[in-house]
Amino acid sequence: GIQVEQSPPDLILQEGANSTLRCNFSDSVNNLQWFHQNPWGQLINLFYIPSGTKQNGRLSATTVATERYSLLYISSSQTTDSGVYFCASGYSTLTFGKGTMLLVSP
């Protein structure tokens, strides 16, 4: 099956900094999604982005399906952005990357 590789595995930022998270895929990208898992374990949908670019407030995402990668941009980070960010791909059944653990300090 598809392999999903996320980088970096860990990231520490000062509040207000910007960051880019990356997701590489070993095979064709299908129905790519980005999630944020908050410290309480809840998975929150950020983007459904099989291709192209989307923006939602301070977050934006870009998927280049032909090159099998996706990027998540976080601008002006806040402490509430802390948690684990996952990308996942698949038709109905998702294959998840190992996640990027983000810590934003005040």
Place this chain on the structure above:
Amino acid sequence: SAVISQKPSRDICQRGTSLTIQCQVDSQVTMMFWYRQQPGQSLTLIATANQGSEATYESGFVIDKFPISRPNLTFSTLTVSNMSPEDSSIYLCSVEQEYEQYFGPGTRLTVT
């Protein structure tokens, strides 16, 4: 987007016992999914539950250990049987709507 609830939200169980986790969705869906997240790890799909048919299990997961019920289009249960400390995980159910997957809040299970 779908609203999903799970019960219990957390539990501490003794080894050798079983726990049944409930998942309720606010709309009818064809497929429901069960995932496991071991401590510090990513999510792994356990099985897909369709109403009116047997669940489809992923490699490494078996029905005797993780029996699933799907009595209607808004509800499913996952049982973790004969538990051992290795079963300590977060168990999440999810549904798909218009190609996006939505997750319940999870059940945090600790086996002692």
